[in-house]
Amino acid sequence: xxxxxxxxxxxxxxxxxxxxxxxxxxxxxxxxxxxxxxxxxxxxxxxxxxxxxxxxxxxxxxxxxxxxxxxxxxxxxxxxxxxxxxxxxxxxxxxxxxxxxxxxxxxxxxxxxxxxxxxxxxxxxxxxxxxxxxxxxxxxxxxxxxxxxxxxxxxxxx
Amino acid sequence: xxxxxxxxxxxxxxxxxxxxxxxxxxxxxxxxxxxxxxxxxxxxxxxxxxxxxxxxxxxxxxxxxxxxxxxxxxxxxxxxxxxxxxxxxxxxxxxxxxxxxxxxxxxxxxxxxxxxxxxxxxxxxxxxxxxxxxxxxxxxxxxxxxxxxxxxxxxxxx
Numbered sequence: 001x002x003x004x005x006x007x008x009x010x011x012x013x014x015x016x017x018x019x020x021x022x023x024x025x026x027x028x029x030x031x032x033x034x035x036x037x038x039x040x041x042x043x044x045x046x047x048x049x050x051x052x053x054x055x056x057x058x059x060x061x062x063x064x065x066x067x068x069x070x071x072x073x074x075x076x077x078x079x080x081x082x083x084x085x086x087x088x089x090x091x092x093x094x095x096x097x098x099x100x101x102x103x104x105x106x107x108x109x110x111x112x113x114x115x116x117x118x119x120x121x122x123x124x125x126x127x128x129x130x131x132x133x134x135x136x137x138x139x140x141x142x143x144x145x146x147x148x149x150x151x152x153x154x155x156x157x158x
Numbered sequence: 159x160x161x162x163x164x165x166x167x168x169x170x171x172x173x174x175x176x177x178x179x180x181x182x183x184x185x186x187x188x189x190x191x192x193x194x195x196x197x198x199x200x201x202x203x204x205x206x207x208x209x210x211x212x213x214x215x216x217x218x219x220x221x222x223x224x225x226x227x228x229x230x231x232x233x234x235x236x237x238x239x240x241x242x243x244x245x246x247x248x249x250x251x252x253x254x255x256x257x258x259x260x261x262x263x264x265x266x267x268x269x270x271x272x273x274x275x276x277x278x279x280x281x282x283x284x285x286x287x288x289x290x291x292x293x294x295x296x297x298x299x300x301x302x303x304x305x306x307x308x309x310x311x312x313x314x315x316x
Contacts (some may be wrong), residue, residue: 037205040198047195051242071238074235081227084209 013148020047030097038100041085044092045118048074049141054123055137067128074122074141076152086111099154115143188255192245199235199243203276206232207299210283214293225286232299233279235271244269250312257312272306312314 030036048070052059055067089095091102104111121140128134188194194236196253206228212218213225249260262269286292 033205033208040201044195044197044202047191047198048242050191066241070243072239073242076238080234081230083224083227084206084231103164136252 003041022078028097030095032087032090032098034090034096035095035098035100038085038090039097041080045074045077045145048077049145052134052141053124053138055131056138061142062131062134064129066136068126070126071122074125075119078119078122081110092157097157099157101152101154104152111148111152114152116143117147118144120144173264186255188253189246190253191244192248192254193253193258196243196248197255199238203235203303206235207296207303210292210299211296213289214296216289216316217236220289220292222287225292226284228281229280229286232283233277236277236280240273245247248314251278257315259310259312269306269310272302273283274309278302278304 031040038120042081048158050062052067053068055062086100086104088105090098091100093105118141121144123133124140125137128137175279178269188197188297195233209228232311244258246263248256249258249262250256276299279295279302282298283292283295286295
């Protein structure tokens with residue numbers, strides 16, 4: 001059993017994630033434990049999308065086990081139980097560094113559907129047979145991120 | 159559907175996690191994306207153990223759905239695919255802020271068994287019927303954390 005020889009020191013992944021502006025936007029940790037845990041969840045999503053993106057762009061060698069692991073971890077992150085991570089009272093304005101819109105708690109079914117879309121886009125990546133197939137599956141994956149952020153994420157905190 | 163009324167602003171949880179010294183030790187983010195993702199994973203573990211610990215101590219009201227969500231999320235975190243998160247070349251000394259011992263890659267089956275222990279201790283928490291039952295299940299959960307850290311986590315980084 002071998003854990004990911006291909007990632008090495010993770011330079012390519014760091015590059016991809018930094019370019020996406022994700023790591024930077026969460027450089028400061030929320031004083032609210034629930035919000036901090038959500039940011040951890042989102043950063044793990046960003047990391048795995050970074051891995052897949054690097055494979056799609058040819059910045060990281062295609063490896064079937066690595067792609068499948070990334071896809072499955074994304075699905076696991078998408079299906080996390082929301083009771084602990086999306087506790088009421090942690091919307092933007094109420095909790096430090098939160099960008100969660102109040103609509104998350106007002107429209108829980110619509111919010112759940114967004115995570116379902118992420119789960120499905122992630123599972124569609126399982127079995128991608130080469131870098132081109134990974135690239136083709138990146139669109140729906142990015143679309144799932146965007147779809148949720150547009151509806152349920154508030155403005156950037158300066 | 160309601161997302162965790164009981165956590166409120168998460169003050170009790172923040173307190174528990176801070177007391178455990180976990181949040182503080184990861185205040186600085188690794189420049190290595192893989193290590194940062196692992197820290198996110200461990201922080202999510204710490205958060206959910208904090209939730210359960212707060213229930214056990216009576217600092218947070220017992221709520222069956224919340225306890226089950228925390229336990230299931232812990233199990234999901236324990237069963238994350240390791241290919242992406244434990245990439246070779248990210249041991250302590252080789253990657254910024256990593257405390258992962260080289261033994262992780264030398265003894266992968268023993269390492270996998272530690273996560274299996276965390277999964278089992280987490281699933282044993284599902285169905286805990288009151289705060290006392292949560293408390294009783296905390297021991298094995300803490301033991302799973304400790305068992306892995308003692309064998310596979312290197313010295314604290316000053």
